[in-house]
Amino acid sequence: MNRDELYVLAENWFKSQGWKSFPFQTQTWTAFLQGKNGLLNAPTGSGKTYALWFPVVLDYIKKNPDYKTKHKAGLKAIWITPLRALSVEIKQAAERIITDLDLPLTVGIRSGDTSQSERAKQKNKMPDLLITTPESLQLLLASKQYEKTFANCGAIVVDEWHELMGTKRGVQMELALSRLKTIAPKMRIWGISATIGNLELAQEVLLGHDTEAYKNSVLIKAHINKKIKIESILPEKMETYPWRGHMGLHLIDEVAKIIRKSKTTLIFTNVRSACEIWFQAILERYPEFAGEMAMHHGSISRETRLWVEDAIRNEELKVVVCTSSLDLGVDFAPVETIIQVGGPKGVARFLQRAGRSGHQPGKESVIYFLATHAMELIEASALKKAVAKTVVEDRMPYLNSWDVLVQYLNTLAVSDGFFPDEIYEEVKTTFCYQNITKENWNWILNFITNGSQSLQAYDEFKKVEIEEDGRYKINSRFIAMHHRMQMGTIVGDAVLNVKFLSGGFIGTVEEWFASKLQRGDVFTFAGRRLELFQIKNMQVLVRKADPKKTARVVSWMGGRMTLSAQMSELLREELYAANTENLTPELKALKPIFNRQRKESIVPNNDEFLIETFKTREGFHAIFYPFEGRYVHEAMASLISYRISLLSPITFSLAYNDYGFELLSDQEIDMQSVFDNNLFTTEYVHHDLQKSLNATEMARRKFRDIAVIAGLVFTGMPGKPVKTKHLQSGSQLLFEVFRDYEPDNLLLQQAYIETFEHQLEEGRLIQAMERINNQNIVWKQCKKPTPFSFPIITDRLREKISSETLQERIKKMTASYMK
Template sequence: MNKKESLAIAQDWFVKQNWKPFKFQKDTWKAYEQGKNGLLNAPTGSGKTYALWVPIVLELLRIKAKEGKLKKGVKALWITPLRALSSEIEQATLRFSQEVFPEITVGIRTGDTSQKVRAAQKRKMPDLLITTPESLQLLLASKKYHQIFSSLNAVVVDEWHELLGSKRGVQMELASSRLKAISSSLKIWGISATIGNLEQAREVLLGPQSNHLKNSVLIKARLKKKIKVQSIIPKSMEKFPWRGHLGLQLLDGVVGIIRHSKTTLIFTNTRSQCELWFQQLLERYPEFAGELAMHHGSISKATRLWVEQAIREETLKAVVCTSSLDLGVDFAPVETIVQIGGPKGVARFLQRAGRSGHQPRESSVIHFLPTHGIELIEASALKKAVKNQAVENRIPYFLSYDVLIQYLITLAVSDGFYPVKIFNEIKQTFCYQSIGEKEWQWCLNFITYGGESLKTYDEYRKVEILKDGLFKVNDRGVAMRHRLQIGTIVSDAVLAVKYVKGGFIGSIEEFFVSKLTPGDVFTFAGRNLEFVRIKGMQVHVRKSKKKTAKVPSWAGGRMSFSSQMSELLREEMYAASSAFPDSDGPNQKLTPELKALKPIFKRQIQESIIPRPNQFLIETFKTREGYHAVFYPFEGRFVHEALASLIAYRLSLLTPISLSIAFNDYGFELLSDQEIDVQQILDNELFTSEFLMDDLYKSLNATEMARRKFRDIAVIAGLVFTGYPSQLIKTKHLQSSAQLLFDVFRDYEPENLLFLQAFTETFEHQLQEERLRIALDRIEQQQIVWKKCKKPTPFSFPIITDRLREKLSSEKLEDRIKRMIKAFS
């Protein structure tokens, strides 16, 4: 059987399904048949899975025809970032393979795979294996893993944009470097939907200096996926918007959308918001009982799977969800998407829009619901971004020593490794292309005796060096603890939520539960639950009939604008400034969203201005709280957090002043009990990028931030053990152990690479130092407009109220804000 004949089989199969292959699918088949590697970029729901499973199965069919049988071991690996997607991918694979080549076996290996299935796989691995980055690392930690992968022809990394720019992506780079060495004929492919820096994404996937990159292609699907963006615009617009207030007021509009669609996914940005919306929808519209469900990462797996199946079977009218349903699950019945609040990024918005019309040639419909008025500017910006396909870049990690150390111990746990060979392999990866002999030797010293400062402690002597130079773990306890802790996702300790009389509901993070006392009622998985006790790693609860309840909060709840989103937002703001030169009506060229904001813009102009492209706005005013100075870079909350601390620190060097800080995605506020001298800020050029790193270090207490970051690094590198499945170590104990090590390295080994990595990650990823520098350079070029206002402006109001949110309960906050609006109007 030749390649032409096998491709004819694929064409015939598509005809039987009443499908017609897209050009990008045929281009991918051809490139794969030619032995090329590559990256496939195609919209969600366009048939990307068949673009690669088809040529993989056909290649095996030709090998069987030529050699009479297939060798043992895995022939193709399909890596997915979410184990929830694995069954979807398996079904798609089987649909093709069972008709074309029924002899080949397909299997799944993730954290959800039972021990029985794992044992069967150990005896005989499937030909096509669907797995996650973590489970692949566990396979590399097994004895004789070379035999498993010796016949490997292909590795496909699905949703590569989700892994790129994370340590899971680094895990994949390292695993690929090992698999390339095992199988000389290996082809590596990535699949990505929403990503800006495609060329770099391909380079990271294949390795910057590798032959795989030289023999590779970038295939883009030229499909015009129609995405309709419709904003839910309130009938009347309050002049003083505040976060969260408007969202639930528009709930009736969402109900109208639900009733006119087959199935609707309602995306929220946080699990807390998901719980709240689910509860409110059922409370106001009890007739939805049985037709409305909720889906987020903390709900039990059984419930999540039930919800996913119910969507496919069209037994649900709507599902309130989080990013747990962002990726690749194929829900053909989903007709409409509702996005609650700004998604903070174009890629995330496009990804969610693609959940509807999740089939080739189908249109996607997404409704944007603002949680406060000014978010309509985001909606206007997103409409343009969708039209122009302006998607963010994903920035890859560089020199992540914690992931490298974990990987080296993984290899040592299995069959051991020879340093020279592995060093040459990892030098081919993007992340470690610049690693030097000195840093490499440090890593080897660290895994063998804990480095200079820990060499007197036996527990850090994990790897032994045998006579022939092989690095090997021989201690069974070390091997077991390492396998339990493989992975780069580090979160707070998670406790199981169970009824007192039994029955698993889901899981919740320790830091929320620690605030509860027996008798407290909280909303979880759509139920009001009374907290009874904590027993071991379980939260025991009983159902409650109380109507008022706390909504759980999860760590990492607040997201920030991407740089792309910030730029788009500024463009919309500048468009509004030219259309509203005074209090008269808006220009007809404006989007419906910006036109709807006329009352807010009119009030803003009455007290201040809407900044133009060449202007940077500062507003000052006095209230009962004190003296306020509000600055508007429109750069996202993470940049504003750093910028606010930086300016406050620089100002304190000029004059003794006590300041408190508040910020959101649009700007930041400095508040003091004495008047803030803005002229001093301008005269002394405090918005300069000169001495930025030094001033940031001092203003933000970077050591404390790095100390917190170090906990994750210590867990990944295996410096601290998170515990056994039934005996997880509490977060505070993990934190104290990591802090102790941090202090040891600071005092006795400041050149420790993990210690230094904590600072690098703090500045590059948490404080986004590069974006901060660019923002400061832009502000230096702008005309600074200082407006001395008599009252707070509509732009400043969300920032002020966000600060109050941290201090007051929901009821007290609403009463306080109503009084404030009355006073400022």
């Protein structure tokens, strides 16, 4: 068949579904059939999956004209998805085409959820089309004679590439692709990405730095004008002193009205604990929603999650409270309305969530924004503009992730072994390791064979043996087994299974939360009130709790997100706009707050940097407002307090949120000397940060993850994980050995680099300080706290007092400040 005949097949299929193909889909088919690699950028719900399954199938028909009589089994294409939850959808899409076109192709899934018997079947006979995750692909590379498995594979599609790039899973993918290019030279590599700013860079990271694959590639953008309607849920009366932490629950009646108007509503919260709280609150207030309402987040059991996804598809549920576990491509046409609770902290995440509604080409997406405190309405206003101008965040790729490289080389050594010179040339073509030197490479080879200089005396670190022909190989079955169990780059706190005494599995909680519980304590989780019976063998055994007992809500460590750089910039622009006549509905609603703020202080303009000082019974407060997000503020607060303490001995307690940070002390800061000594200089930032923060402590925590990925510490057998505190002490010991005896150890250096670049966002900190240096510093000596400072103060109070007494305390504080 020629190309035109193949396209007729595809177009007829689209017609039979009542659809018409988009230009971006046919462009992708053409480029693919011409043998090109590429990156496809298209919004959620526009038909990206068919843009790449179809050319895979058409290519098969073209190459096998007599497929009806002579079908050669074997792997022909791999589809990589970062989320296991999506694999069923992707499989169904492929099967729909195969069945309708009457093709002999088979489709299989291989992920952490695949049963042992299914894997054994795949080992003997691979499906023609395989859907898998980055981790499972690495496991295939760790199996004997993997080169045969991939030899005739003609395509690999990496879905949701924007989710992988800028993470170590993305680095894992880069390394796997560098190997596959060599063993399957005809393989076409394609990425699919929805919301990302730096698409050209994303294409280069996917296809390799300056490689043939990159030179023979295209970037295809779908020009689909996705209509997104954003509505803010505005309270009737605006509080003059806004405070964080009431979760927006005072607007629950407005939410109920929206739920009633829509067939299906998804309520997105940023964190799992907020998801639990909102679910309980709606049920208590509106018991009539029972039976039509469910919850979905990553710690709930897989069976429950799948049931919820199916129920949404079949329109059996009216409302689902969820977290980012439903952000990505899970395909539901029927969702009508989305409610976002709290600022999503990034434009891309907001667009992704908005795309869950009207999840079909040409349909309008409707998303409501519910601010959990008044200041978040500025974010709502900024998001509206960002969506109108399609401003989306960039994703920054990792460089020199030595821990992932160590793991990858061990993976190759577990299977058929590798020759270092050949693999070095491949590794150099990846974006992550484009600057690797021969010296770095030799250090890594020495590390996997001898366990680096300081660990040479210990046999357990000598994993890889060098054979007579120069091949590097792991021959110990014990080491190989440990390695296969621990592959992957997602390192979290240890999780414990929550089970009923009678045996039903409910979900998972983190070890640090479980360790705070006493026998008989009641907590709400997955929509149920549970009483702790005991913790045994990494299991939290529970029974149903007495409804009269007070319960705490489960919380998770990954609790707080920070504003992205793009979002911070949009937020500042919006704030400066508050001083103009041209106000959005959100800024109009905030007028009482702005008026009160101007009464006590100012609302800064774009050429002003605001610092407020005032005294309360807690001490002397100095509040700085860079509007840069909490991670940057955490670093800046430490840096400025350290620099002030060099001028005169003074102790601070620090607090910060996304808008600013507070230095609280029992003595007054001499602000004039702060300005005279140019405290916002960008000189010596790195040195001062190291001194001010406990940078070594932070690097030590970072090193635990690096040690796990590089296989220096073992996380345990299935069902018997090593306790987090033991992992921490094991990795700490190694950290100290390297720090004292081998300071040039690449993994040790990596821990410090990641601390500064990824955790403290040092680059953003320096840019923020450069901006402040070019603004006029406005110092306001206030008589009492201002509306802008209030969320920061109350956030610090929340750490000390329970929410009941906090509410009363805030009421009293607000009353006294309003006098």
